[in-house]
Amino acid sequence: QQQVKQSPQSLIVQKGGIPIINCAYENTAFDYFPWYQQFPGKGPALLIAIRPDVSEKKEGRFTISFNKSAKQFSLHIMDSQPGDSATYFCAALVRGNEKLTFGTGTRLTIIP
Amino acid sequence: GAVVSQHPSWVICKSGTSVKIECRSLDFQATTMFWYRQFPKQSLMLMATSNEGSKATYEQGVEKDKFLINHASLTLSTLTVTSAHPEDSSFYICSASALGLAGVGRANEQFFGPGTRLTVL
Numbered sequence: 001q002q003q004v005k006q007s008p009q010s011l012i013v014q015k016g017g018i019p020i021i022n023c024a025y026e027n028t029a030f031d032y033f034p035w036y037q038q039f040p041g042k043g044p045a046l047l048i049a050i051r052p053d054v055s056e057k058k059e060g061r062f063t064i065s066f067n068k069s070a071k072q073f074s075l076h077i078m079d080s081q082p083g084d085s086a087t088y089f090c091a092a093l094v095r096g097n098e099k100l101t102f103g104t105g106t107r108l109t110i111i112p
Numbered sequence: 113g114a115v116v117s118q119h120p121s122w123v124i125c126k127s128g129t130s131v132k133i134e135c136r137s138l139d140f141q142a143t144t145m146f147w148y149r150q151f152p153k154q155s156l157m158l159m160a161t162s163n164e165g166s167k168a169t170y171e172q173g174v175e176k177d178k179f180l181i182n183h184a185s186l187t188l189s190t191l192t193v194t195s196a197h198p199e200d201s202s203f204y205i206c207s208a209s210a211l212g213l214a215g216v217g218r219a220n221e222q223f224f225g226p227g228t229r230l231t232v233l
Contacts, residue, residue: 034221043116043205043224044156089155098144098209100222102155 006103021075021106023090030092038087080110118225132192133228135206141186142208150203196232204228
């Protein structure tokens with residue numbers, strides 16, 4: 001059962017552009033939504049996370065937009081760089097449960 | 113802070129042999145450790161959750177007798193793939209969380225290891 005749907009599957013953006021990755025969830029009990037970045041052959045690393053009581057969170061060049069009523073959230077990467085080329089996963093969690101439910105991943109390529 | 117290591121980083125073994133993968137939290141005590149499997153170009157699939165000193169909880173469809181998990185201390189968990197076969201070839205990733213540990217991440221945050229690439233010939 002896919003509880004977190006992620007799109008697009010792959011994305012190519014020119015340097016300086018703003019890639020946007022979207023996720024939608026079904027389980028209204030989810031109350032913590034992290035984004036992870038994974039480089040080939042490496043484990044995922046937490047980029048930024050948001051709780052449903054806020055609609056937006058910024059950390060450096062990364063911004064999460066959250067729409068609770070639509071059960072959707074998205075990652076925006078400002079001023080994207082070739083070094084941002086990686087696979088990005090959204091995830092969701094019910095606090096107290098600890099189990100992360102991952103999206104299917106988006107392979108992002110930033111071209112110079 | 114909050115570093116998780118895995119050993120080995122890659123391993124090649126013959127079909128029918130067993131392989132042990134270690135996961136260590138280097139600078140914090142992990143309340144819970146998780147084991148994931150990731151096939152090429154796919155997402156992470158949770159295999160099991162383990163708490164120190166207790167039996168692991170396996171996800172549906174994961175054979176507990178094939179994937180043995182031992183969580184003997186707050187800083188070490190091991191995954192043993194018994195009688196490995198080529199279809200077990202995958203990228204195995206562990207993560208660790210430390211609920212309530214002030215100053216180390218946030219509640220619910222999982223810190224991931226670098227992964228172990230297992231190839232079974």
